[in-house]
Amino acid sequence: MNPQGERWTSDHVLALAPDAPSRKAGSRLATPGSWPETGTRGSAVWGLCKGSGSKPYQTVVDTAGPAFKCSCPSRKFPCKHALGLLLMWAGEEGAVGEGEPPAWVTEWLAARQQRAEKKTAAASNEVSGDGSSDSAPSAANQDAARRRAALRVQRIAAGATELEQRLEDLLRSGLATADRAGYGTWDETAARMVDAQAPGLAARVRELGSVATSGADWPSRLLAECSLIHLLDQAFLGVERLPPALAATVRTRVGLTTDASDVLAGADTTSVRDRWLVLAQQDAEEGMVTSRRIWLRGERTGRMALHLSFGGRDRPLDLSLPRGLVLDADLAYYPGARPLRVVLGTRHADPVPASGPPPGGGTDAALAAYGHALRDDPWLDAWPVVLTDVVPIPGRDGEPWQLADADGESALPVDPRCTERAGLWRLAAISGGEPVTVFGECGHRGFVPLTAWDPEPVAL
Numbered sequence: 001m002n003p004q005g006e007r008w009t010s011d012h013v014l015a016l017a018p019d020a021p022s023r024k025a026g027s028r029l030a031t032p033g034s035w036p037e038t039g040t041r042g043s044a045v046w047g048l049c050k051g052s053g054s055k056p057y058q059t060v061v062d063t064a065g066p067a068f069k070c071s072c073p074s075r076k077f078p079c080k081h082a083l084g085l086l087l088m089w090a091g092e093e094g095a096v097g098e099g100e101p102p103a104w105v106t107e108w109l110a111a112r113q114q115r116a117e118k119k120t121a122a123a124s125n126e127v128s129g130d131g132s133s134d135s136a137p138s139a140a141n142q143d144a145a146r147r148r149a150a151l152r153v154q155r156i157a158a159g160a161t162e163l164e165q166r167l168e169d170l171l172r173s174g175l176a177t178a179d180r181a182g183y184g185t186w187d188e189t190a191a192r193m194v195d196a197q198a199p200g201l202a203a204r205v206r207e208l209g210s211v212a213t214s215g216a217d218w219p220s221r222l223l224a225e226c227s228l229i230h231l232l233d234q235a236f237l238g239v240e241r242l243p244p245a246l247a248a249t250v251r252t253r254v255g256l257t258t259d260a261s262d263v264l265a266g267a268d269t270t271s272v273r274d275r276w277l278v279l280a281q282q283d284a285e286e287g288m289v290t291s292r293r294i295w296l297r298g299e300r301t302g303r304m305a306l307h308l309s310f311g312g313r314d315r316p317l318d319l320s321l322p323r324g325l326v327l328d329a330d331l332a333y334y335p336g337a338r339p340l341r342v343v344l345g346t347r348h349a350d351p352v353p354a355s356g357p358p359p360g361g362g363t364d365a366a367l368a369a370y371g372h373a374l375r376d377d378p379w380l381d382a383w384p385v386v387l388t389d390v391v392p393i394p395g396r397d398g399e400p401w402q403l404a405d406a407d408g409e410s411a412l413p414v415d416p417r418c419t420e421r422a423g424l425w426r427l428a429a430i431s432g433g434e435p436v437t438v439f440g441e442c443g444h445r446g447f448v449p450l451t452a453w454d455p456e457p458v459a460l
Contacts, residue, residue: 008090015322018283029084039099159196200255248335274298280450323457325351338376357437357453360386382443389435406435415446423460
């Protein structure tokens with residue numbers, strides 16, 4: 001049981017897994033023979049797991065987060081050892097007995113507590129605006145931070161200007177020559193944007209390299225992507241003349257970030273309390289960094305939200321929320337013309353299982369939702385939507401899958417990048433030819449299904 005007296009189920013634990021192989025590997029480790037030492041105290045569960053080497057892996061979980069730490073080299077969060085430990089703990093009562101936590105467990109828990117207290121103190125200081133003499137070093141640090149931020153803005157502006165010149169050169173020489181340039185030209189331009197501290201621009205330039213020669217209509221798609229980059233360049237170069245919400249979107253798109261503590265403490269921050277249903281959770285490896293996306297929907301407001309976090313080998317992902325839980329909490333939205341990303345604020349109650357699937361709409365409503373969002377943020381790739389009463393239709397002869405309304409009036413194509421995913425066939429098996437409720441992202445490439453209800457939420 002967790003500190004609130006609620007017993008976790010195996011389904012609850014497996015819902016935390018980043019992928020199917022992790023679920024399978026974790027299940028194999030959920031046996032006492034794999035764990036020469038285990039224990040639990042309060043919200044902590046820990047154990048030593050036999051590995052391939054002579055030294056066992058040290059695994060600890062804080063179920064209040066939940067949060068995970070393991071000495072294994074895996075970059076998945078949670079790893080198979082954490083999943084196996086939790087499965088054993090959530091299974092037969094007494095399989096993991098009460099005990100005194102060892103030093104490596106208490107040190108990790110103490111470090112987590114210290115980080116939480118520092119975040120709280122930082123947010124309090126921002127709100128209070130203490131003007132005492134003790135705040136002088138802080139004021140000096142803030143001045144230095146402002147100078148660094150101004151210098152970065154200058155670098156990004158220089159990078160945007162250079163990128164404009166390169167786009168102009170491309171159009172003068174003709175788009176037809178782009179297929180002969182290869183990836184080298186795009187990679188070199190992207191590297192220049194990284195040097196200019198504009199990772200958002202760099203990512204869009206790399207996308208140009210993948211568009212060239214990628215299909216019969218690649219010149220038109222390349223022109224469309226170049227137009228969006230040109231629009232972003234010009235928007236940033238004139239960002240001071242834009243409305244505040246649109247200016248915040250432009251800064252985010254070029255790669256300027258806002259600290260979570262600043263979002264929570266911001267005077268203009270939109271904070272919404274609701275009962276938030278966890279629609280999906282997805283981990284992805286992006287180089288040396290692991291990202292975690294958690295999509296939520298407000299029960300009262302109907303608003304969509306995305307919690308995005310990053311972790312690495314020495315910085316595990318803290319927040320994990322399984323599909324199907326309802327969280328009574330405050331979510332603070334990052335500034336933007338079409339707010340979606342959020343910071344988790346105050347939790348007013350422990351998460352509870354949802355009573356059923358969320359309400360949604362048909363394919364026309366999904367396209368309308370994406371269109372409305374695109375009006376505010378023209379660089380938006382997709383928007384989260386819930387589809388109700390749709391039937392998955394497998395593609396034939398190279399045609400994409402579709403999600404068709406039950407009345408047969410309209411359908412959405414599935415994003416071609418999802419064609420090889422086993423989740424599509426899992427969705428077809430859940431449907432069995434009957435209408436189902438599906439959550440995913442609707443965008444210009446098509447629909448990306450992430451969760452279906454059977455009647456419990458199932459990852460796709």
